[in-house]
Every structure is written in structure tokens, then in C-alpha cells.
Amino acid sequence: MRVNDCTAVQIKRLLKSSEFNVQLGPFQIRIFSNIASLVPLLSQLYHFYPVVRQDSISDLHIKIAYPRGLRHWYRRQAVFSIDGGQPFAPYAIEHAFPALEWGINWCIATRAHHLLMLHSAVVERNGHAILFPAWPGHGKSTLCAALVFSGWRLLSDEFGLVRPEDGVLLPIPRLIPLKNESIDVIRQFCPEAVIGPSFFKTRKGTVAHVIPPEDSIHRMDEPAKPRWLIFPRWVANAPLSLEPIPKSQAFLMVATNAFNYEVLDQTAFRLVTDMVKDCDCYSLVYSDLNQAVTAIDELTRSNHG
Amino acid sequence: MGENSQQTLRANELLLEAIRSPEQLPMLSNADWELLIRVARRVRLLGRLEADLSSAGLLDKIPAKAADHLRASRNVIQHRKTLVTWEINRILWALKGTDVPIILLKGAAYMMAGLPPAPGRLFADVDLLTPEGNVSEIEEKLVSKGWYKMQLDPYDDRYYRVWMHEIPPLRHRERGTEIDIHHRILPRTSRLKPDPALMIGDACPLANSQLKVLCPADMVLHSLVHLFLEGDPVEGLRLRDLLDVHLLLQHYGQEPGFWEGLVPRAKQLGLARPLFYGLRYAQQFFSTQIPESVLLEIRGSRPYWPVRALMDFLVPLALLPGHPDYPKPRASVARWLLYVRSHWLKMPPLMLLRHLSYKAYLRFRGINKKVDLAQLDLRQQ
Numbered sequence: 001m002r003v004n005d006c007t008a009v010q011i012k013r014l015l016k017s018s019e020f021n022v023q024l025g026p027f028q029i030r031i032f033s034n035i036a037s038l039v040p041l042l043s044q045l046y047h048f049y050p051v052v053r054q055d056s057i058s059d060l061h062i063k064i065a066y067p068r069g070l071r072h073w074y075r076r077q078a079v080f081s082i083d084g085g086q087p088f089a090p091y092a093i094e095h096a097f098p099a100l101e102w103g104i105n106w107c108i109a110t111r112a113h114h115l116l117m118l119h120s121a122v123v124e125r126n127g128h129a130i131l132f133p134a135w136p137g138h139g140k141s142t143l144c145a146a147l148v149f150s151g152w153r154l155l156s157d158e159f160g161l162v163r164p165e166d167g168v169l170l171p172i173p174r175l176i177p178l179k180n181e182s183i184d185v186i187r188q189f190c191p192e193a194v195i196g197p198s199f200f201k202t203r204k205g206t207v208a209h210v211i212p213p214e215d216s217i218h219r220m221d222e223p224a225k226p227r228w229l230i231f232p233r234w235v236a237n238a239p240l241s242l243e244p245i246p247k248s249q250a251f252l253m254v255a256t257n258a259f260n261y262e263v264l265d266q267t268a269f270r271l272v273t274d275m276v277k278d279c280d281c282y283s284l285v286y287s288d289l290n291q292a293v294t295a296i297d298e299l300t301r302s303n304h305g
Numbered sequence: 306m307g308e309n310s311q312q313t314l315r316a317n318e319l320l321l322e323a324i325r326s327p328e329q330l331p332m333l334s335n336a337d338w339e340l341l342i343r344v345a346r347r348v349r350l351l352g353r354l355e356a357d358l359s360s361a362g363l364l365d366k367i368p369a370k371a372a373d374h375l376r377a378s379r380n381v382i383q384h385r386k387t388l389v390t391w392e393i394n395r396i397l398w399a400l401k402g403t404d405v406p407i408i409l410l411k412g413a414a415y416m417m418a419g420l421p422p423a424p425g426r427l428f429a430d431v432d433l434l435t436p437e438g439n440v441s442e443i444e445e446k447l448v449s450k451g452w453y454k455m456q457l458d459p460y461d462d463r464y465y466r467v468w469m470h471e472i473p474p475l476r477h478r479e480r481g482t483e484i485d486i487h488h489r490i491l492p493r494t495s496r497l498k499p500d501p502a503l504m505i506g507d508a509c510p511l512a513n514s515q516l517k518v519l520c521p522a523d524m525v526l527h528s529l530v531h532l533f534l535e536g537d538p539v540e541g542l543r544l545r546d547l548l549d550v551h552l553l554l555q556h557y558g559q560e561p562g563f564w565e566g567l568v569p570r571a572k573q574l575g576l577a578r579p580l581f582y583g584l585r586y587a588q589q590f591f592s593t594q595i596p597e598s599v600l601l602e603i604r605g606s607r608p609y610w611p612v613r614a615l616m617d618f619l620v621p622l623a624l625l626p627g628h629p630d631y632p633k634p635r636a637s638v639a640r641w642l643l644y645v646r647s648h649w650l651k652m653p654p655l656m657l658l659r660h661l662s663y664k665a666y667l668r669f670r671g672i673n674k675k676v677d678l679a680q681l682d683l684r685q686q
Contacts (some may be wrong), residue, residue, distance in 0.1 A: 018630065028370075057339045057370040061629065083343050084629040113377035263384045 004047035012039045014051070021058055023050045025172030025220050026161065027112070029104060032063040033096075035078060041097045045175055045196045045209055048217040060107050064100045066093075082107055098199045098207045101177060105158060108172075109259045115170065116271050117259035118160030122169055123152035125300065128227035129169050131160050131279070133257050139234030139286075142182040145210050146289050147296065149190035154216035155224060159259075164267050167274050168223040173216040175209040183208045189289050228300065229254065229279040232286070240291045242284050242299060250281035309631045316628040320344045321590055324548065327357035331366040338371040340628070347626045348544045349427050351378035356425030378425075385428040389413055392431050392482045397515060399450035405443060407516055408434040408508045410487065410527060414518040415549070417511055421556045422549040430474070430483040434519075436505055437488035440472060444486065452477050452484065460663065468494050468652070490527050491534065495651045499526070499574035521557040522570040525550055529583040530576065534647045541623035541640035544590075550583050551591040558594065568602040577606035586620055619643055 003022065006014065014020040018032040020042075031042075052058075063081045067090060078096035080088050080103040087106065091099040109117060120133035121144035130152075134140035141157045148154040155171040163170055178186055178195070183206065186193060196209040229250050230242075254272050255261050261268045282299070286292035319341050323330060333341065345351045355375035358364050364372055393413060400407065408414075410432040415423040435443055448454065452475040457465070465473045471487040489501040504527075508517040519527055532546035557563045571580040581603050587593040607613060622639035648657050 055335050057335050057342070057368060059370070059374070061343060083347060084632060111377060112373075113380045114373045260380075263380055265380075265384060265387065267380075 001051045001053060002047065003043065003049050003051055006043070006051065008039050008043055011043050012036070015039065015042075018061070021052045022046060023052050023220070024104070024174055025156070026115075026170050027060060027108060027172070028052055028056065028058040029060045029062060030058045031100070032061075032065065033100075034065050035093065035096050037093070038064070038096055038100070041196065045097075045211055048211070048214050060104065060111075062100070062104060062107065064096055064103070095199055095202050097196075098177070098202050098204075098209075101175060101209065102204075104174075108159065112161075113260050113263050114164075116162040116164060116261070116264050116268050118162065118254060119158070119257045119259055120160035120254075121157045122155035122160050122171075122224070123147045124155055124169075124224040125152050127224060128300070129155060129224040130228040130230055130296070130300065131169070131226055131254075131275075132230055132232050133160065133254050134232050135257060138232055139182070140232055141176050141178060142185060142234070142289065143232050143286075143292060145176045145178065145182075145186050145193070146189050146293050148176075148213055148216060149193050150293050150297070153219060153224075154212040162271050162275070163223065164264070164271060167271055168225055170223050171216070171220045173212045173220050175211060177207050177209050179207055180205045185289060186210060226275050226279050229276065229281045230284050230296070231282070232284045232292075234287065235285055236287055238285050238287045240284075240286050240288065240295055242282055242295045245281050245283045247276045247281055250279070251276045309628075309633055312628040312631040313625075313633055313636075316340055316344045317625040320348070320350070320544075320626065323354055324350065324357075325591060327354065328361055328363065330354070330358060331363055333367075335368060335370075338368055342371060342374045343629050344626050346374075346378075347629065350425075350545055350548070351375060352382040352425035352427055353545075353548070354425070355379045360424070382425060382427055386416065388480070388482055389416065389428045389431060392477070392480070392484070393417065393516070395450075395477075396431065396433075396447070396484065399447050399452075400443065400515070403442065403446065404515075405435055405439040406505060406508065407443075408505060409511075409516055409518055410434055410490075411531065411549075414524065417514075417516060418518045421552040426545070426549075430485060432485045432487060434487045434490070434501070434505065434508075437501070440486055440488050444472060444475065447475055447484065451479070455483075464660070468492050468656075470495075490530055492651050494653060494656060495534075497530075497534075497575050497579075497650060499530075499576055503574065521553070521560065521563055522567050523574075525553050525557070525567065525583070526571055526574060526576045526580060528553065529579040533579050533582060533643075534650060536623070536640070536644045536647050538641050538644040539637075541636070542620065542643060544624050544626070547583070547587060547590065547624065551587045551593045554584075554587060554593050554595065564596050564599050568599060568606075571603075572606070577603065578608065581606050581608075582616065582620070586624070589621075590624070 011020065015031060015033045018030055020031045022029055061083055064078055067077050067079050076093040077090040078093050078099060079086060079090045080099050088103065118131065118133055120131045121140045122129055122131050123144060132140050132143060144157040154173045155169055156173065157176040159172050161170040161172055183195065183198060187195065194211045198206050198208040200206050231253055251272060254276065284292065319337055323341055323345065342351065345354055351374065355378055358367065409417055412426055412428045413431050415426065455474050455476055457473050462473060470489040470492045471485050474483045474485050476483050490499060491497055504519060504523045507520045507523065509520050510517050518524065528546055528550045532542060532550065536542050568580065571577045584595055584600065584603060588595055619639040619642060622636045623643045627633055627636055652660060
């Protein structure tokens with residue numbers, strides 16, 4: 001069953017009984033909520049995601065709800081909690097949805113240490129994946145959104161999940177959050193993309209979420225092998241440049257920008273070393289999204305393993 | 306019985322049963338695993354389950370999903386262990402040339418001495434015990450080799466220096482790891498006053514090292530002091546501390562003379578009451594094997610029955626996590642009461658009143674809301 005098989009009333013009931021148990025890549029996430037305004041948002045933005053009903057183990061138990069007691073009434077807030085603990089200060093009720101999305105990422109980043117978690121967008125075509133490791137503000141989500149509407153499959157816009165046993169990348173095709181100017185950039189780039197409502201004045205500015213293509217969500221249990229490492233950077237008015245970089249530099253950039261490189265220690269060293277050996281490594285500077293997508297397309301067609 | 310109570314009971318039983326009989330874990334249903342992982346994470350015992358299953362060769366007999374969570378926990382613990390081992394190595398390097406006794410406490414001691422509580426235990430920082438006269442020498446040496454004194458507000462600094470049993474933590478400039486240097490195991494103001502000179506004098510040296518650990522009886526007693534007197538108002542009493550005590554008792558109980566010396570030592574240090582509670586609850590929750598003679602010996606140190614009955618009511622509530630989706634208000638009250646009790650034992654009433662009202666004032670002003678992200682991340686494990 002998928003979220004779009006449910007009516008709004010059913011979604012509301014599932015949320016209230018902690019049975020809204022969605023599969024997001026390798027993770028099963030149970031969401032409890034009594035906030036009515038979340039129902040239409042989840043119904044629209046999550047509609048391709050599977051709802052798990054069979055007897056299986058959920059990984060995260062997340063609650064986003066009104067505060068208890070008097071604060072329920074005199075302050076319109078949403079409180080994010082996991083297993084009864086509240087890691088963040090309450091959010092304005094209008095920001096419940098972005099808070100939920102961001103909170104889920106935080107929980108994954110602080111818990112899923114059985115995997116190596118790189119801070120990277122990942123897309124795939126013909127079985128070969130590109131990783132885009134980047135620091136916040138370097139335009140990784142925007143580039144990633146543009147690529148997944150240009151024939152690439154989305155694995156993730158945030159997590160490069162590497163399975164230690166074989167070094168493959170596990171997909172976690174979540175909604176792609178766009179910030180501020182990027183929202184209009186993607187609207188113009190791919191008018192067919194479905195973008196959720198804009199949330200203004202969140203802790204990260206204006207945020208809107210892009211629904212990944214249906215195919216990316218359907219194939220979320222299909223891993224991919226890393227083939228290219230491209231370090232993107234958006235610079236206003238810069239001419240396009242896509243230059244090879246030394247593998248030693250690529251290694252350092254991947255290792256120092258991971259969520260849990262230190263935690264996995266030797267395993268992480270081995271995984272990143274193997275990945276850098278197997279990948280062609282490039283640095284990309286761009287200002288025009290069309291040029292960047294074309295350049296990546298040409299690069300990956302010309303040396304297609 | 307209401308649903309809340311039933312769920313609490315189910316969660317607690319699941320956890321205790323998993324610790325007592327890890328070999329039964331492959332029989333658990335998926336629903337039980339889902340709950341067990343949440344509950345064990347809350348009391349930071351996921352790593353213990355992993356260690357037990359792994360030593361029994363059962364890790365591939367449990368659902369893959371559950372194994373992922375356990376493996377994640379193991380990776381974090383392994384990482385902390387590496388950090389703590391390296392930190393100890395650096396401390397020894399920084400203190401080279403001094404012959405000050407350095408006694409490792411708690412996690413670091415279990416690890417370096419290879420004791421049963423070590424596998425699967427989450428390490429936070431390094432805790433050391435050293436004679437009070439040597440504290441400033443050690444502090445200066447460490448500061449000159451890359452550690453710095455954490456900036457505290459004047460109230461907290463004074464609180465540490467005048468009243469406490471340790472100095473404000475030292476943190477390494479690059480590594481960020483913390484060292485707590487103790488000169489006694491309880492605050493100066495505490496009503497229980499175990500003589501640190503006795504404990505330091507009887508500490509046992511570790512092979513090939515300047516380091517020492519507390520002697521077996523003192524190690525058990527220190528663990529109990531930590532359990533009953535260093536609680537947390539929200540988290541409650543730490544079940545993992547009681548598990549440490551259980552494992553230490555099982556281990557040292559095999560050594561000749563341990564049981565005969567335990568109660569006399571507790572009396573000598575003025576810690577007979579915590580020992581009474583420790584033996585009582587270790588037996589209740591982990592079925593610890595304790596000789597009849599020891600139980601008889603400690604009977605004389607038990608409190609009167611109303612206090613005993615109250616503790617028997619409060620301790621399990623504060624010690625066991627319950628079900629995360631069905632929190633019991635009475636458990637929160639019990640955790641808070643035992644927290645107040647621990648402060649009561651550590652400070653004279655007026656001082657306690659002054660301290661708590663100052664802290665409440667800070668909370669009211671919203672000053673104490675600093676969030677330590679590293680600690681927060683650690684709590685996720």
C-alpha cells in the first residue's frame with residue numbers, strides 16, 4: 001500500500017494511532033501526529049511512498065505534535081520528539097512539516113552508524129552513480145533536483161549511504177528541500193516538477209520540498225555503484241568549469257565532509273579509499289543550471305566505463 | 306491494570322529478560338525487537354546486547370533490522386573506546402616524570418583492567434582519582450600540554466572548587482575529550498564521607514603502567530555511589546550502573562576473600578547503606594548470586610521498614626525505563642524524588658536550598674538552556 005491509496009481520513013487515523021509507518025529507503029519510520037494541518041501535506045508530498053503494514057521492525061518512532069498541557073492552547077507550537085525525548089526547541093505550528101523533514105534527517109545522521117554516511121547528493125543512470133559531496137550552500141540540492149528531472153534517478157540529495165559489506169550506495173529518495181532562490185530556479189528549470197508549498201521564515205529561510213520522480217521512489221531498494229565523484233560549487237556569474245582533480249584531494253574532501261567518518265574508523269578509511277579508486281573525480285563550478293546538467297551529461301556519456 | 310501499566314511492565318520485562326538471558330533473544334518477535342531496541346537505547350544498553358549476542362555467536366540469528374541497530378551501537382562504542390584509550394595514552398605522556406598515583410574510575414577502569422562491564426559499555430569521558438595535594442600539579446601539567454580549563458560562570462566554578470569532589474573538567478584543545486579529576490568520590494559537603502586516603506592507598510596497579518584502579522570492593526562501592534548519588538532528574542537512576550555492579554560482583558565474587566571483605570570495607574568507608582541497596586536491587590533485577598552470610602551481615606545496615614518500603618517503591622520506577630509511548634507520571638515523580646534525595650545526602654539542607662533555588666532561577670531566566678550537541682549525539686546511542 002502507498003500513501004496515495006489512503007484517503008485524508010485514513011491518513012489522519014494512521015497518524016493518530018502511530019501506524020503511519022512509511023518506508024524511506026533502508027529505514028522504516030513511524031510517525032505520530034495530532035496536527036491536522038500535516039494531513040494534506042503528507043497526503044500530497046508523500047503520496048508515492050509505501051506504507052508498511054506487515055509485521056516488521058520500524059527504525060524510528062517520531063512524534064510531531066502539539067505541546068502537552070496549557071501550552072497546547074496558548075502557544076501554537078509543534079514539538080518534535082523521538083522515543084519520548086525532545087532534541088529541539090518547539091517549532092511554530094506552520095513549520096511542523098519542514099521540522100519533521102529536518103528532524104528525520106537528524107535522527108538518521110545521529111543513529112544509522114551501521115552505514116557510512118557521506119554528506120552528499122547521489123544520482124544514478126545505467127547502474128552508475130555520481131556522488132556530489134558538498135558543504136551546505138554549495139548548491140548540491142538544486143543541482144540534484146535538476147538532474148533527477150533530466151533522466152537521472154535520485155538516490156539522495158543529502159545522504160551518501162555506503163553499505164560497509166560491499167561499498168554500494170543505498171538509495172534514500174526523500175523529498176528534496178530547496179531553499180530561498182533555488183525554489184524559483186527549479187520551477188523554471190523543470191516546470192513539471194511538483195513542489196510543495198513554501199514555508200517562510202523557518203530556521204533556514206524559505207523552504208519548499210520537491211517530490212522526487214515516482215520511478216526513483218519505486219526503485220528505492222535498488223543500490224548503485226559509485227562511478228563519479230563531482231564536487232559542485234555554485235558561484236554567481238562564474239563560467240562553467242568541470243575539471244578533474246587529484247584522487248588524494250577527493251579523498252580528503254569526502255572524508256572530512258562525512259557524518260560519521262570517525263565513528264567507522266578503519267572501515268570508513270577502506271570504503272572511501274575504494275570509492276575514490278573506483279571513481280573519476282571532478283570539481284564543478286557553475287552558475288547556470290542548464291550548462292551544468294549538459295556538462296555532466298556529456299562527461300558521463302563520453303567515459304561510460 | 307490500565308494499558309499504561311501493562312505496557313510499562315512489558316517494556317521493562319523485555320529489557321531485563323534480554324540482559325539476563327541474551328541466548329533467548331533469537332526467539333523474539335519483530336514487535337518485541339522494535340520495542341526492545343527503543344528501550345535499550347534509552348538506558349544505553351544496546352551495546353551490551355550486541356556484546357552478549359556477539360560473544361554467544363548469535364548475531365546472525367536475529368532479524369537483520371535489529372542487527373543493524375546493534376551494529377550501529379557497537380561502532381559508536383568502538384569509536385569512543387578508541388578515543389578514551391588514546392586520551393589515557395596522552396594523559397600518561399603529559400604526566401611523564403611524576404610519580405603521582407593516577408587511579409582510573411568507572412568505564413576507563415573497566416576497560417583498562419579488562420573487566421566484564423567493559424564490553425558494549427558506552428564511554429563518555431575519562432575520570433581520574435588522585436590525592437587532593439596533587440590535583441593542582443596534575444592540572445598544571447595537563448594545561449601546559451594542550452588541555453584547557455572549561456570556562457564556567459563564577460558560581461559554577463566556586464561550586465566545583467569549594468564544595469565538590471572534583472575540579473572543573475579539563476578539555477583538550479584539539480580532541481575535545483574531557484577529563485574529570487577527582488580527589489574524593491563524593492562532594493566535601495556530603496553526609497557520607499568515605500575517606501579518599503583509604504581508597505587511594507588500597508588501589509591496585511595495572512600491569513606495565515603508572516595507572517591504578519580501585520581495589521575490587523571499592524570499585525563496587527564507587528559504582529553504587531555513582532548509581533544512587535549521581536542521578537539525573539529526568540533520566541532517573543542508571544540501570545547500566547546497577548548492571549556494572551552486578552557484573553563486578555559476579556566477577557570478583559569468584560576471588561577468595563572478596564565477599565568476606567566487602568561489608569567490613571563498606572562500613573569502614575561509611576557506605577554500608579548504598580551497599581545494602583545495591584545488593585538488594587542487583588539481586589532483584591539481575592538475580593545476582595550473593596552468599597547468604599553477606600546478606601545477613603548487611604542486614605544491620607538496612608533502613609527502617611517505612612524507608613525500605615518507600616525505596617522499594619521508588620527505585621524500580623526510577624531505574625527501569627518503561628515504555629517510551631506510555632510514560633508514567635509516577636515514574637517521573639520517583640526520578641525527581643530520588644534526585645532530590647541524592648542532593649539531600651550530598652549537601653546540608655540550607656546549602657541545598659540555596660543551590661536549587663539558584664539553579665531554578667537560572668532555568669526561569671532561560672540561561673541554562675545551553676545545548677551541548679556532542680552530549681546530545683551521545684544520548685542518541
